Amino acid sequence: MTDLLPPIQTTARDDAVLKALAGFVRQEALGPGEKLPTERILAERLKVSRNTVREALTRWEGLGLVERRQGSGTYLKAAVSPDMLHMPLTLAGGNDFAGLMATLEIRRALESEAAALCAIRAGKSELAEIERKLDLMEEAFQTRAGMSSDEDWEFHQAVFRASGNPLFEQIIAAMYEMFHRFWEHPLGVRDFGHASFPYHRTIFDCIAAHDPDGARAEALKLIATVEDDLKRGAANLKLSDRR
Amino acid sequence: MTDLLPPIQTTARDDAVLKALAGFVRQEALGPGEKLPTERILAERLKVSRNTVREALTRWEGLGLVERRQGSGTYLKAAVSPDMLHMPLTLAGGNDFAGLMATLEIRRALESEAAALCAIRAGKSELAEIERKLDLMEEAFQTRAGMSSDEDWEFHQAVFRASGNPLFEQIIAAMYEMFHRFWEHPLGVRDFGHASFPYHRTIFDCIAAHDPDGARAEALKLIATVEDDLKRGAANLKLSDRR
DNA sequence: GTGGTTCAATGGTCCAACCAATTTCTGCAC
DNA sequence: GTGCAGAAATTGGTTGGACCATTGAACCAC
Structure with a gap:
């Protein structure tokens, strides 16, 4: 018996932020190297805390989609679209x-x-x-x-x-x-x-x-x-x- | 001329936290499914803010190494060792x-x-x-x-x-x-x-x-x-x- | 036992402030 | 005008504290 009742998602602020950001990138047709809005602006526009924005961006940074430079801004590192599939690959190192x-x-x-x-x-x-x-x-x-x-x-x-x-x-x-x-x-x-x-x-x-x-x-x-x-x-x- | 002088890390709190946590996991021989210390304890032990701990854990969560359950705790999802290689794969239009x-x-x-x-x-x-x-x-x-x-x-x-x-x-x-x-x-x-x-x-x-x-x-x-x-x-x- | 209630623990979010690196502006010397 | 040093603004990084939402265990009435 499979579980056809997936757990409902009551809160998913970070994901919502990422979805919104992906839509923004698509709408503005931003490409690699271009600058994203600042964290403070994103927080204000999306009506969420700057902390939540940071968690979302940290996710993207971990996926290599984005690069953050202190004092400068946050920049796109790769093309990103809302229907992108991410699959982290972690390999146990062989050092011998x-x-x-x-x-x-x-x-x-x-x-x-x-x-x-x-x-x-x-x-x-x-x-x-x-x-x-x-x-x-x-x-x-x-x-x-x-x-x-x-x-x-x-x-x-x-x-x-x-x-x-x-x-x-x-x-x-x-x-x-x-x-x-x-x-x-x-x-x-x-x-x-x-x-x-x-x-x-x-x-x-x-x-x-x-x-x-x-x-x-x-x-x-x-x-x-x-x-x-x-x-x-x-x-x-x-x-x-x-x- | 290649850069044999890597940029010094004046601030890398999150990475330091992850390194410390990876060492902890290794020392305690924690396996998949086991519970990590709570964010508050980690923050206190490592002498960093709880927010910093959270950013670090968000990275690991994005890489699929860890699962966070509100009200319960943070659990290891995969074996983790300090010398592991993480490489997120991204596939544009992975659903077609x-x-x-x-x-x-x-x-x-x-x-x-x-x-x-x-x-x-x-x-x-x-x-x-x-x-x-x-x-x-x-x-x-x-x-x-x-x-x-x-x-x-x-x-x-x-x-x-x-x-x-x-x-x-x-x-x-x-x-x-x-x-x-x-x-x-x-x-x-x-x-x-x-x-x-x-x-x-x-x-x-x-x-x-x-x-x-x-x-x-x-x-x-x-x-x-x-x-x-x-x-x-x-x-x-x-x-x-x-x- | 069953089903609720309470309550402490834990992750999720928010706020306000400050730190550190970078960029931009300003004003002075030439 | 040019060039450059220093101030000021911008921006990501960090901190501490507060509160919310969910979980799970203990407890209790039935």
């Missing part, structure tokens, strides 16, 4: 070798699928954007004689965006975050990521040729090189317990 | 067809990979557990003449656990949650999920035979049936705008 490998397994699954979808769906403008990021990455590689994680990440981001599914970018971003949190420096492996370099171009070629299977295969090869690097690093210095 | 398909694309990538890894790594005890869940699911299917989402989910969970990578279960759980939040009822498709039934057994057979490629293929077939069901449902009643 197994944890790092775990993030790579997720990346292997998601990046290969995203590359394949991208090969199917990418249009002309998306392809141009990806190629631009690829050129930037290759230039940085030549200049600094090594992988640049920033430009590398931007290339992958462009691929994820062109996949037509925003979840890819968000989830893999979480994997990147976990991966780099315990590994800013390439622990002993001097040319970390070096082996992955050529596959960026081959992935792009497959995407441009609208060859999903090829793109998937090349993406898998890329991840395999990273896994090899990680294993080499783990062999160099035993990082069994970094707490 | 495209949003539901987006969650399915993630599942296709992750479930196939998890099934393959499971086929490689599952030991005797894991296999027995998966088969037990499978039997339960099939029994529920016979009894109620239809898919039971609870037993179905438990089967998949068992597979993810046996994959040896806890991230699979965590991420796909988020996808399930997103999927079902706007779709508790099978919108017009009476026998939703029916077509996916036989593939549970075939997936298990491949896993038991330690055949990763086969397991991956069967998992892909299963997701394909769900996608078909979704498309049928979308065709039945145009759910372009469910507000």
Whole structure:
């Protein structure tokens, strides 16, 4: 017997505030970077306490929708619409070798699928954007004689965006975050990521040729090189317990 | 030049409160369902205002880590540790067809990979557990003449656990949650999920035979049936705008 | 036991003030 | 007029205290 009688909501001030604010943002057509009304004004307009406004904004801040700068104001950080679905993802951190490998397994699954979808769906403008990021990455590689994680990440981001599914970018971003949190420096492996370099171009070629299977295969090869690097690093210095 | 000098934190009361609370939870070994100290006690102990405590708890509530019940108290909803990674996923228009398909694309990538890894790594005890869940699911299917989402989910969970990578279960759980939040009822498709039934057994057979490629293929077939069901449902009643 | 009543505990809201960071304005030196 | 230092206004962050709404336990009549 399911409960077809959900508990009634007698008070939900914060949610009401957020709903009103979302409607305001929509009506004013506010985009990322733009400034929201001040807390005091919101409190007055909505006839609620400033404290309640703050609790509501704290929720949005926690969801990364909004950024508050003391003395300046509150600014939109992402597009927001009333029918948006929010799902907090909290991951128990793996800070050892197994944890790092775990993030790579997720990346292997998601990046290969995203590359394949991208090969199917990418249009002309998306392809141009990806190629631009690829050129930037290759230039940085030549200049600094090594992988640049920033430009590398931007290339992958462009691929994820062109996949037509925003979840890819968000989830893999979480994997990147976990991966780099315990590994800013390439622990002993001097040319970390070096082996992955050529596959960026081959992935792009497959995407441009609208060859999903090829793109998937090349993406898998890329991840395999990273896994090899990680294993080499783990062999160099035993990082069994970094707490 | 990257910023190796992170901005000093002159004021970060809420974060400090959360850090202290995370430490407290760890020290007291509190698990899901257990009760946290009251806001007034926390405020007194931590020497901050009750309002500050509330803002901090609002953050955790937004992340789904905690549940507040007026008149009762604040309770842990999930395991929490100080080195946890929080990343809210937001899906624009998560309630329309495209949003539901987006969650399915993630599942296709992750479930196939998890099934393959499971086929490689599952030991005797894991296999027995998966088969037990499978039997339960099939029994529920016979009894109620239809898919039971609870037993179905438990089967998949068992597979993810046996994959040896806890991230699979965590991420796909988020996808399930997103999927079902706007779709508790099978919108017009009476026998939703029916077509996916036989593939549970075939997936298990491949896993038991330690055949990763086969397991991956069967998992892909299963997701394909769900996608078909979704498309049928979308065709039945145009759910372009469910507000 | 059943069903109300009372009452203390707890989260939810409000108010008024002040603190701290930022932005803007003002006025002076040049 | 320009440039810059300091004052003033703006804005988010914090505090303390008060009261409301809900919950749950203790208690009591029946």
